[in-house]
Amino acid sequence: MRREDFRSERFGTLATRPLSEWPHAYFLPAPLPRELVLEPVTNAAVSRADIAIGRLAGLGQLVQEPELLLGPSMAQEALASSRIEGTQASLSDVLSVENDDEILDEDLREVDNYLRAAREGVALLADLPITQRFICSLHETLMREVRGDEKSPGELRRSPVWIGSPNARPETARFIPPHQDHLPETLDDWERFVNAPLESMSVTVKCALMHYQFETIHPFLDGNGRIGRLLIGFSLISDGILPAPILHISGYFEQHRTEYYERLQAVRERGEVDEWVQFFAEAVTVRANDSAERIRKLVEIRERYRLAARAERSALPDSSTSSSRTPSSRLRRSGGRSACHSRRHPRCSVGPRITAGYGHSGERAEAVASAGVPTRSGTRSLAASTRTDPSPHPAYDGRVLLAIDTSAGTSVAVVDPATGTPLATRDTEDSRRHAEVIGPFLAEALAEAGITGADVTGVVAGMGPGPFTGLRVGIAAARTFAAAVGVPVLPLVSHDAVAADERDGRRDGPFVVLTDARRREVYWSAYDQTGTRVAGPGLARPADLDEAIRASRPEAVGWDRVTALSIPAWRLGSLAADRLRSGAGFDQDTPSTCGNPTSRCRARRNG
Known part of the structure; x- marks a missing residue:
């Protein structure tokens, strides 16, 4: 390594051990930052990547057995990651030996070991966090009976390594990772970073830094690149973002191999973390969208077969001995009642009530927290969502509505369209982690309601107003x-x-509803005593709020104001059910946000 190339100490420094047997300088990485200020263009790339991950997570919930449905894609990922390290094989070769007890070709064994390590990692994550024990177990599987199996499979290196051309020496190497004596401290910091909760950092940025640091530490004598790329998917699973290793990113790295290595090295030499994160985010966006589209097409084929099977069953003659299953039987029952009969039941989540800034919502929250859920006709328990009408709305065929809103926090609900009552909800007031939680929330809500995507007959989308970055995650989902x-x-x-x-x-x-628009602004909408919107949504600074309301509805300036910290998606589902039953229309399918020049909010703000 040339000292003059390392012009930044932001992510590490060159070090030596003068009294040791290793006289060469090596790169000692700095601890990973827990917060990172990035350039606007980088943040935009990260936002696109987070949305792509959220979209993939949502579609991933439709695949109950990812390996069965996506086997060839996972094999292609294993092949691409192995090819980066010089493995020579084709996808047809990999698939042809998939069920062989013994694989004689060494290249194919390397790819097969990668697939085995991927399956092992998913199994280990059920009980282990991502630790040294975790990565050593994967490494042992990856390097078993292949090139490099003499290089201590499953063990951290006990000697220096260097990276360069095949015949490079330490004096001519492009990069020398930290001395083995530094592995304990560097890996300890890496572990703490990987297992820390996502608070002030995007999931994409976290994965980018995690992967960079692992490749820089280079803890094994061989196989570091493949383990590092496996860890990208495992990190997303460990954080609850993806349900399975369905983000296949290695293909992008293989296609851009030179830039991949250059971007990693540029962080070490010049501290160019923005450029690395941009490259990584683009890889995530491209490959996540590709995986999502593949899943969508596979699910579409699956649903076609399901519909055909249902049509065949419906053509069968009636039998007096056959048992029937009504849509409402999808509710878990105990003694003739829904097991999820109130918020007091440990598995029943109706979601937190709107928190009002004027203190009037306490009694309402207490009322909702009791055995009932408010509806237009009064209060009825979730058990009352059992459908008894022999002639349900013809458009719904007894299925359910799925409601999603990310205009403030993140809220997901499964709603009975016959009654407008929730069967399951998931929500959080956290306004920064929409992409991270939307996938798990969808999976949990569907599972709690005892349904699959095939039972959903309409998806209710909250269109805002809300900050564009978060709002579009829910709309895209x-x-x-x-x-x-x-x-x-x-x-x-x-x-x-x-x-x-x-x-x-x-x-x-x-009354007037207010929600946070960030940038020291608020969104507002005015409603009459029946709950009908008579003005808004609009956008204003708090000091200008009265003026903005007066311009649209003068008398609304003196109305009570309700500050909402979250939006209950089940309420949107209930409203949608009302409109469907009454034949009323729906709102414009356009996001209402201050971040989009074509949005209604911006049009109102500019007069």
Whole structure:
């Protein structure tokens, strides 16, 4: 390594051990930053990647057995990652030996070992965090009976290594990782970083830094690149972002191999972390969208077969001895009642109520927390969602609505369209982690309701107003899910859910709903005493709020104001059910946000 090439100490320094048997300088990485300020262009790339991951996570929930459905794609990922390290094989060769007890070709054994390590990693994550024990176990599987198996499979290196051309010596190497004596301290910091909760860092940025640091530490004598690329998917699974290793990123790295290595080295030499994160985010975006599209097409084929099978079953003659299953039987039952009969049941989540900034919502929250869920006709328990009408709405065939809103926090709900009551909900007020939680929330809500994507007949999407970065995650998830299962998207203004909550809380008189727009601004919508929106949504600074409201609805300036910290998706689902039953239309399928020049909010703000 040339000292003059290392012009930044932001991510590490060159070090030597003068009294040791190793006289050469090596790179000693700095601890990974827990917060990272990035350039606007980098943040934009990261945002695209996070959305792509969220979209993939949502579609991933539709695949109950990823390895069975996506086997060839996983094999292609294993092949691409191995090719980066010089393995010579083809996808047809890999697939042809998939079930062989003994693989004689060494290249094919390397790819097969990669697949084995991938399966082992998924199994280990059920009990282990990502630790040294975890990576050593993967390494032992990866390097078993292949080139490099003499290089201590499953053990951290006990000697220096260097990276360069095949015949490079330490004096001519492009990069020398840290001396083996530094492995304990560098890996300890890496472990803490990988297993820390996502708070102030995007999932894409975390994965980019995690992968960079692992490749820089280079803890094994061989196989570091393949383990490092496996860890990208495992990190996303460990953090609860993806349900399985369905992000196949190595193909992008193989196609851009030279830039991949140069971007990693540029962080070490010049501290060019923005450029590395941009490259990594683009890889995530491209490959996540590719995987999502593949899953969508596979699910579409699966659903075609399911529909054909249902049609064949419906053509069979009736039998007096056959048992029937009504849509409402999908509710878990105990003694004739829904097992999820109130918020007091440990498996029943109706979601937190809107927190009002003016202190009037406490009684309403207490009422909702009791055995009932407010509806237009009063209070009924979840057990009342059992459908008894022999002639359900013809458009719904007894199935359910899925509702999604990310205009504030993240909220997902499964709603009975016959009654508008929730069968399962998941929500959080965290306004920074939409992409990370949307996939798990969808999976948990569907599982709790006891349904699959095939049972969803419409996806209700909260269209804002909300900050564009978070809002589009939910809209993209709704559109993707709807496209995957072949049902319509039903768009609604998110503030209307808060209004419905207020209306059923027996609020007297009109009111204005406020939500955070960031940038020291607020979104607002005005509602009359029936909960009907009469003005907005609009955008204003708090000091200009009265003026903005007065310009649209002068008398609304004096109305009560309700500050909402979250939007209950189940309320949107209930509103959608009402509109479907009454034949009313839906809102414009356009995000309402201050971050989009064509949005309604911006149009209102500019007059």
